[in-house]
Amino acid sequence: MTAAANLPLAAGPRIEFAGIDLTLGRTRILENVAFSVAPGSVHAIVGPNGGGKSSLIKTLLGQMPHQGQLTLHWPSAGEVIGYVPQALEFDRGLPMTVDDFMAAMCQRRPAFLGLSQRVRPAIDAALAQVGMLDKRKRRMGALSGGERQRVLLAQGLIPEPQLLVLDEPMSALDEAGIRVFEQLLHGWRKAGTTVLWIEHDLEAVLRLADRVTGLSRKVLFDAPPAEALTPERLLGLFSVHPRSESLA
Amino acid sequence: MSRAQVIRPAGAGHETLYVLLAALLIMALAAGVVSLRGEREDEQPIAAHQLDARRDLNAAEQGLHTDLWVAAEEIRALGDETGTAPSVAALAEEGLPPFAADASSQSRGNHQWTQLPGGAYLGRSQDPQVAGSFVLIVAQDSAAQPDVWLRRDSAAVTPDALDPNTLIAAGWQQVVTHYDAGVTRQHRH
Numbered sequence: 001m002t003a004a005a006n007l008p009l010a011a012g013p014r015i016e017f018a019g020i021d022l023t024l025g026r027t028r029i030l031e032n033v034a035f036s037v038a039p040g041s042v043h044a045i046v047g048p049n050g051g052g053k054s055s056l057i058k059t060l061l062g063q064m065p066h067q068g069q070l071t072l073h074w075p076s077a078g079e080v081i082g083y084v085p086q087a088l089e090f091d092r093g094l095p096m097t098v099d100d101f102m103a104a105m106c107q108r109r110p111a112f113l114g115l116s117q118r119v120r121p122a123i124d125a126a127l128a129q130v131g132m133l134d135k136r137k138r139r140m141g142a143l144s145g146g147e148r149q150r151v152l153l154a155q156g157l158i159p160e161p162q163l164l165v166l167d168e169p170m171s172a173l174d175e176a177g178i179r180v181f182e183q184l185l186h187g188w189r190k191a192g193t194t195v196l197w198i199e200h201d202l203e204a205v206l207r208l209a210d211r212v213t214g215l216s217r218k219v220l221f222d223a224p225p226a227e228a229l230t231p232e233r234l235l236g237l238f239s240v241h242p243r244s245e246s247l248a
Numbered sequence: 249m250s251r252a253q254v255i256r257p258a259g260a261g262h263e264t265l266y267v268l269l270a271a272l273l274i275m276a277l278a279a280g281v282v283s284l285r286g287e288r289e290d291e292q293p294i295a296a297h298q299l300d301a302r303r304d305l306n307a308a309e310q311g312l313h314t315d316l317w318v319a320a321e322e323i324r325a326l327g328d329e330t331g332t333a334p335s336v337a338a339l340a341e342e343g344l345p346p347f348a349a350d351a352s353s354q355s356r357g358n359h360q361w362t363q364l365p366g367g368a369y370l371g372r373s374q375d376p377q378v379a380g381s382f383v384l385i386v387a388q389d390s391a392a393q394p395d396v397w398l399r400r401d402s403a404a405v406t407p408d409a410l411d412p413n414t415l416i417a418a419g420w421q422q423v424v425t426h427y428d429a430g431v432t433r434q435h436r437h
């Protein structure tokens with residue numbers, strides 16, 4: 001499936017990065033980053049650690065003092081961005097159950113008053129989707145890393161997003177979790193949701209993404225995965241001096 | 249329905265502006281309240297025959313003045329006990345400054361105290377360079393403040409009468425205290 005095939009029914013936005021520069025302190029983190037994410041596509045970002053992937057996502061979420069033009073072109077009235085962070089740490093003793101966490105993320109009513117009737121069906125559905133419905137009374141700190149990541153995924157589904165930003169969702173997931181994630185990805189693709197996805201697992205990117213951008217301070221390549229993920233390009237991307245590879 | 253949303257860089261610019269505006273608003277409000285409701289308390293003018301106890305006396309005179317205020321209450325208390333104003337000798341025996349002859353009275357001009365009729369005491373300075381001569385008039389009314397007069401020239405003769413006009417005519421100056429913005433603390437003895 002390609003991005004073009006999705007275009008007519010896409011509900012997600014087109015994202016336009018144009019000359020994004022980001023300097024924190026004296027460290028140059030992003031340098032003239034320019035690419036675009038097609039509406040309704042699954043767009044993966046790969047690159048070495050410290051290459052600016054997470055910073056790019058924070059820039060997109062409006063949390064970085066960037067320079068350059070970053071535009072979201074929304075096609076419809078719905079303008080919901082879902083965000084799934086890399087991992088969240090919870091103290092084992094923290095008396096916050098999965099339900100409490102979902103309530104804190106998804107409703108306006110204070111979480112200690114319980115789930116509000118309005119969002120309960122959506123939370124039930126989201127937890128069922130990630131297979132955590134039977135563990136909803138467990139404490140967040142008592143969950144395994146994979147289970148916690150599933151809850152974070154479920155949180156990103158409410159309310160239904162038109163743009164989903166995922167920061168290495170698979171790194172903490174177990175086998176079953178990865179299958180759940182792939183199902184979700186198919187669902188988003190069908191719904192025309194734009195997915196911006198940071199991933200380390202290049203095999204998964206090759207299999208699941210519509211387009212992939214190699215980011216190591218600059219954009220090193222931006223192409224469909226079958227073209228982009230060649231040994232030479234990956235060697236260039238993950239080498240210590242990744243500047244040699246020119247823009248694809 | 250299509251809409252382009254430009255992601256603005258995160259920064260403290262807007263917050264700084266809001267904080268600045270809030271600070272200006274608070275300043276303007278405070279300035280308004282002060283200018284509308286504030287009261288000026290200017291220095292109280294004193295008459296030509298008066299001396300300001302805080303500004304116009306030298307150190308020795310200030311010490312004597314303070315001692316006289318304390319002594320005035322003692323004198324009034326002793327007078328209430330015995331029915332007559334206590335004599336200078338009695339006060340010196342009590343050890344009550346400035347009537348007692350001690351080191352500090354020596355250094356402050358070695359005043360020679362005599363009792364005047366009408367509950368008043370005259371202290372003649374033996375050294376006008378250090379401190380002038382004093383007259384203490386103790387009012388019978390316990391609420392009234394003691395009346396202290398000062399004369400700096402050496403010809404401090406016994407006043408003919410204790411009413412202000414006579415004293416002023418004779419060259420005495422009344423020592424007054426008043427409370428204004430320049431006072432940081434006030435001891436009421």
